[in-house]
Amino acid sequence: MIIGVPKEIKNNENRVGVTPAGVMELVRHGHTVFVQQSAGLQSGFEDDEYIGAGAKILPTIEEVYQTAEMIIKVKEPIAPEYSLIKKDQLLFTYFHFASSEVLTRAMIDSGSVCVSYETVEDPDRSLPLLTPMSEVAGRMSIQQGAKYLEKPLKGRGILLGGVPGVAPAKVLVLGGGVVGTQAAKMAAGMGADVTILDISPKRLKYLDDVMPANVNTEYSNEYTIRKHIKTSDLIVGGVLIPGAKAPKLITRDMLKEMRPGTVLVDVAVDQGGCFETTKPTTHQDPVYIIDDVVHYSVANMPGAVPYTSTMALTNVTLPYAIQLANKGWKKACAENEPLKKGLNVINGDVVYPAISEAFDLPLKDVNAYTSKLD
Numbered sequence: 001m002i003i004g005v006p007k008e009i010k011n012n013e014n015r016v017g018v019t020p021a022g023v024m025e026l027v028r029h030g031h032t033v034f035v036q037q038s039a040g041l042q043s044g045f046e047d048d049e050y051i052g053a054g055a056k057i058l059p060t061i062e063e064v065y066q067t068a069e070m071i072i073k074v075k076e077p078i079a080p081e082y083s084l085i086k087k088d089q090l091l092f093t094y095f096h097f098a099s100s101e102v103l104t105r106a107m108i109d110s111g112s113v114c115v116s117y118e119t120v121e122d123p124d125r126s127l128p129l130l131t132p133m134s135e136v137a138g139r140m141s142i143q144q145g146a147k148y149l150e151k152p153l154k155g156r157g158i159l160l161g162g163v164p165g166v167a168p169a170k171v172l173v174l175g176g177g178v179v180g181t182q183a184a185k186m187a188a189g190m191g192a193d194v195t196i197l198d199i200s201p202k203r204l205k206y207l208d209d210v211m212p213a214n215v216n217t218e219y220s221n222e223y224t225i226r227k228h229i230k231t232s233d234l235i236v237g238g239v240l241i242p243g244a245k246a247p248k249l250i251t252r253d254m255l256k257e258m259r260p261g262t263v264l265v266d267v268a269v270d271q272g273g274c275f276e277t278t279k280p281t282t283h284q285d286p287v288y289i290i291d292d293v294v295h296y297s298v299a300n301m302p303g304a305v306p307y308t309s310t311m312a313l314t315n316v317t318l319p320y321a322i323q324l325a326n327k328g329w330k331k332a333c334a335e336n337e338p339l340k341k342g343l344n345v346i347n348g349d350v351v352y353p354a355i356s357e358a359f360d361l362p363l364k365d366v367n368a369y370t371s372k373l374d
């Protein structure tokens with residue numbers, strides 16, 4: 001198969017879809033890989049390293065999309081990329097469709113086949129291609145939160161760990177999945193007083209067993225959220241209903257209950273955000289303030305630490321990319337149930353229920369495609 005790896009063009013998106021090691025594996029399986037010039041530079045990979053691994057370099061993004069049967073990238077295509085996508089082209093990347101009707105309709109209109117990293121789902125309901133980036137973003141949420149709590153950056157001016165004789169900051173984590181667990185671990189390590197809320201009793205039990213003594217767990221509901229926000233200094237949003245719009249757990253009126261300088265980090269922004277006042281921001285301009293509450297809602301947090309993130313992402317995506325390239329998407333998905341869950345849009349049809357629900361679009365049975373092998 002002819003594979004294309006474009007350079008990411010989203011603001012401060014410094015990751016790349018395939019590393020030179022990944023190129024070498026794909027080439028070894030008999031595929032041809034075209035990498036856009038300087039696509040890996042921000043992640044520490046020079047063009048020469050890709051050439052050494054067997055890639056061919058193309059100077060422009062247009063040529064990459066024009067040449068490739070399958071595109072492997074990191075973030076969802078943004079407006080300037082829409083017209084580059086060809087009918088029947090296979091796109092393997094994050095899409096987060098439920099947060100953008102414009103993107104959903106653009107991919108429907110393109111006639112392409114969209115396999116979303118974030119909805120590939122193992123039988124235990126874990127999301128293997130989202131997990132490493134959630135680990136990065138969860139850890140980063142505390143780093144960013146601690147920074148924006150500083151007074152010159154308009155935060156409350158409190159140190160997460162406090163000092164001897166002065167109480168630490170309170171950190172509230174909504175959702176105890178991958179993001180929430182990593183956030184809680186980091187905040188606890190810095191000495192904060194941490195509370196994790198989740199709706200899964202099984203998850204709460206697990207967290208209670210593994211977390212240190214300065215982390216408490218509570219069942220998530222509006223009552224508990226309203227109680228905690230009054231005294232929390234940093235609130236991290238990490239809830240997820242796979243493929244769907246995030247539930248709005250903190251509503252606009254609740255901001256008035258918070259103390260001035262409270263910091264909200266909405267990691268769930270890529271699925272629409274779990275705070276009503278969330279709107280996506282960029283690494284260039286990451287925060288805004290409403291009712292004296294600082295909002296941080298960067299939709300591609302791992303893009304700021306590409307040395308860590310590109311390796312972590314491609315470690316997990318490559319085995320699936322190889323299957324897609326070796327067998328073609330129909331056979332690969334027919335033979336691999338977790339990968340089949342990644343199919344979101346096929347040749348103009350939405351095949352993932354939560355996306356059809358989000359925008360009231362007709363849903364086509366994915367098996368209508370994968371059971372008919374050419």
Ligand SMILES: NC(=O)C1=CN([C@@H]2O[C@H](COP(=O)(O)OP(=O)(O)OC[C@H]3O[C@@H](n4cnc5c(N)ncnc54)[C@H](O)[C@@H]3O)[C@@H](O)[C@H]2O)C=CC1
Nearest residue numbers: 133134137175177178179198199220239240268299300301
């Ligand atoms: N902004 C960014 O750069 C990044 C964003 N993300 C996003 O972070 C979000 C979380 O991802 P993961 O932690 O991997 O998901 P996950 O599936 O591991 O965890 C989600 C947790 O939310 C819980 N939950 C669901 N409804 C809830 C409610 N009403 N109250 C409390 N908890 C609730 C679930 O029980 C689950 O434990 C996703 O939207 C993901 O796309 C992930 C990586 C980077």
Ligand SMILES: CC(=O)C(=O)O
Nearest residue numbers: 133270299300301302
């Ligand atoms: C998951 C996601 O949105 C990211 O890694 O940017």
Ligand SMILES: [Mg+2]
Nearest residue numbers: 255256258291
């Ligand atoms: Mg207020």
